[in-house]
Amino acid sequence: MITSELASLIIGIEENVRPESEYYGKLVEWREKYQTWHYGISLSNTHFFSLGTLENQELQLLKRHDIRDFDLRILPDVKSLFESDEVIERLKYALRWLDDLPENSSQKTITGRRLAFLILTGNPDYEYSGDIKPIPPDRSYEDYLKQVSPKLQHSKLGDFLGNRKILPYIFLFLFAFLIVVAIGLINDGYGFVTDMPWLRGILPLLLLLLIIANVAIVSNWISNFKWSGFQKKSFWDWLQLLIVPLMLALGAFYLNSAADFRDSQIAQERKQQEILTDYFSKMQGLIVETKKSKQTPGSKESNSEERLLLEFRPTAKALTLSVLEQLDGKRKGKVITYLAESQLITVDNNKLYPQPEINLYGANLAGMVLNDVDQVETVNKRRLGVAITGADMTDSTIKNVRLFVGSQLRESKFIQANLTDVYFTNADMQGVQFIKSQMTGVDFSNTILSNTRFDNVETTKIIISPDTKLDDACANEGEIVLNTKPFKKGEINLDAISIKKCEKRLESSQ
Structure with missing residues (x-):
């Protein structure tokens, strides 16, 4: 060869x-x-x-x-x-x-x-x-x-896309969709960006793909007209021609959008802080006025332990409930900490009928973040609990907190809450709802948990004592087990507590 x-x-x-x-x-x-x-x-x-x-x-x-x-x-x-x-x-x-x-x-x-x-x-x-x-x-x-x-093979999709009469409609649809996506970027993803941050990364990519698709349709459509002079121009020719200005425009748009989003976040943060500061200022004003009144000679409140005058309490309650509706979870935690340390929502369980000075029944504490808060002590070293009954603490994150020791938390909602190293010792938690909550190292020693609901909860190292009251505590989704630290009940050592399924209560006809 x-x-x-x-x-x-x-x-x-x-x-x-x-x-x-x-x-x-x-x-x-x-x-x-x-x-x-x-x-x-x-x-x-x-x-x-x-x-x-x-x-x-x-x-x-x-x-x-x-x-x-x-x-x-x-x-x-x-x-x-x-x-x-x-x-x-x-x-x-x-x-x-x-x-x-x-x-x-x-x-x-x-x-x-x-x-x-x-x-x-x-x-x-x-x-x-x-x-x-x-x-x-x-x-x-x-x-x-x-x-x-x-x-070169026959394709129905190719026939559809190659139909010159269809192209303007496809272009209009994609262009309208492009406008929707662009407006979504400007308006922070129609309000979903805060809850879904990944959406902000997807929208610019979707915007780029829509621009490329529109370029492809326009180039294909124009090339069908002989008078245009673009018959020999391919999609890639068009893309090479437009890619640099498109990328520059998209980059400028994205940077501007990111700057607007950052400014919006800063403005929102500033507004939240202003609301909190204004609230603290108004509450401090009420407390100062109360102290002045108590210092007045002959005043009937001069020997009282009250932090707020009776006439100030409705105002303080309205201010607090209103501000809790406006604040984010981190600042809601600061409000509760402030009220507890100011002894405005605390109760002395040694008294016959302990009542807080500000009643937070039904307060919106959803999403509250409460970390590293100890139990309140008076100057006489008396430990106080807090009274937050009927509050909505859905999606709250509470970690390393002793504030709730000896507290009144009846009918509160801990739905999808994340509780870690939280002490509910000696607390009254009748009718509380623990639904889809995660509890780790939670202390229920001597706690009243009568009529409490445990649905789809995840528990690890829960502390239960023989005096913990679980009368009529139940789970709607079937029997569940609370994984506890070992404790002795009578002569038996237990490391888990079974919570039975709730029974349907039939109302008898009169």
Whole structure:
């Protein structure tokens, strides 16, 4: 084989390989009726490289058309160690190897079959006894296009998108959607960005994709008009032309939007702080006025322990309930801490009928963040509880808090609350709702939990004492188990408490 012949064969292989073809890189054999079998490597479904027969070596490129009347088969079960791409590379190197061998080399005349199996398996004496798969000689025109040139195949979607009358409507729809997304970016994702921060990252990407889609539609539509002079312009030409200004515009828009969002967050933070500061100022004013009144000679409140005059309490309650509706969770926690330390919501359980000076029944404490707050002590070292009955503490995060020791928390809602190292020791928690809450290291020693609901709660190392009252505590979603620290009840050591399913209460007709 002369050098030009070798180069021609290798070029022929490289020009006719089709990696997407079904038979690419497979071993094939063919023969005319009752004649010797020929062996080769499939380059595609239409081109094969012949290596020779059982006796001879025949190196040539063949088309399916050249052997259309032959019995052509594929050997699918040959256990090749190589991928199809590697098989084609081994074929090209086999041709170079044969060309480089000395003329008197015995391997120069290797048979076609041995050469085929040497390329496929690395073993020229490979014994093949598997099935064969006849290659069908006839294919429909559409099947042929599907295998050889899929882009020329008929497509209903292509017909739809290629319809010039449809393009303006698609463009208008995508353009309107683009405007919606852009407005969403400007308006902080229509109010969802705070709850879903990932939305802010998705909206710019969606905006870019919509711009590219609109460019594609416009370029395709304009190219249909001969007078436009853009018939030969492809989508990529348009994209290369517009990509730089588009990216600059999108970058400027995104930076401006990010700056607006940051300014909005700063303004919101400032507003929240102003509301909290104004509240503290007004409450402090009421406390100061009370102290002045108590210092007045002859005043009936002079010996009283009250922090607020009776006439100030409705105002203080209204101010507090109003401000709790406006503040975020972190600042709600600060309000509760302030009221407790000011002894405005505390109760002395040593008194016969302990009542707080500000009644927070029904207060909105949803999302409250309360961390590292100790129990309130008086100057006489008397420990006080707090009274927050009927409050909504949904989604609250409470961690390392002793404030609720000896407190009145009846009918409060701890729905989806996260409670870690919280002490409810000696607290009155009748009718409290723990629904989908996570509780770790919560102390219920001597706590009244009568009629409390535990639904889908997750508990770890809950502390229960023998005096903890769980009368009529139940779970609507079926019986649950509170995982507790080991404690002794009578003569029995327990490490879990079962909460039964709530029974339906039927009202008797009068």
